[in-house]
Amino acid sequence: MQAHRNGFDAFVGARWSALLHLARLLTAGDAHRAEDLLQEALVKLWFAWPKVADEYPEAYVRRILVRAAARSARRRWWGERPTEVLPDHATGHDTAELVSERARLEAALATLPPRQRAAVVLRYYQDLPEAQVAETMGCPVGTVRSLTSRGVARLRTVLTCSPVS
Numbered sequence: 001m002q003a004h005r006n007g008f009d010a011f012v013g014a015r016w017s018a019l020l021h022l023a024r025l026l027t028a029g030d031a032h033r034a035e036d037l038l039q040e041a042l043v044k045l046w047f048a049w050p051k052v053a054d055e056y057p058e059a060y061v062r063r064i065l066v067r068a069a070a071r072s073a074r075r076r077w078w079g080e081r082p083t084e085v086l087p088d089h090a091t092g093h094d095t096a097e098l099v100s101e102r103a104r105l106e107a108a109l110a111t112l113p114p115r116q117r118a119a120v121v122l123r124y125y126q127d128l129p130e131a132q133v134a135e136t137m138g139c140p141v142g143t144v145r146s147l148t149s150r151g152v153a154r155l156r157t158v159l160t161c162s163p164v165s
Helices: 002-026 031-052 057-074 093-110 114-125 130-137 141-161
Strands: none
Touching: 002 031, 002 057, 002 093, 002 114, 031 057, 057 114, 057 130, 093 114, 093 141, 114 130, 114 141, 130 141
């Protein structure tokens, strides 16, 4: 049991930041939903750890994240929604520009439907081959191609036509 825990803790410690960033992209920049999503995925990974630890735990947790993000996007929640956005405090001009560009891209990603967003993020941010994206999303490679093609076209339109805020 201790070896099980040590291996899991080491994996989470090494990959937490990257997995949280992926979750944030999948939830259209919502940091709180991303943390919840990642925690849910890591709980599921904990129980499957003995089976997946020696294979590809990151691929397994990515699949959990994509599926959980799609599930949560289908749920409607009509409760309160915070509207005030606090600006990032950058330390320099270049950093401010990068933060601004990242925020613009994340806002543009938020305009995509969840499956398109997942396909674009997995394919281009995670730099996964189409076959692995298809396996992660549980769909054919052709579907991944069409989702990424439509998603990238939509991003180009959104990012070139008007500034996203």
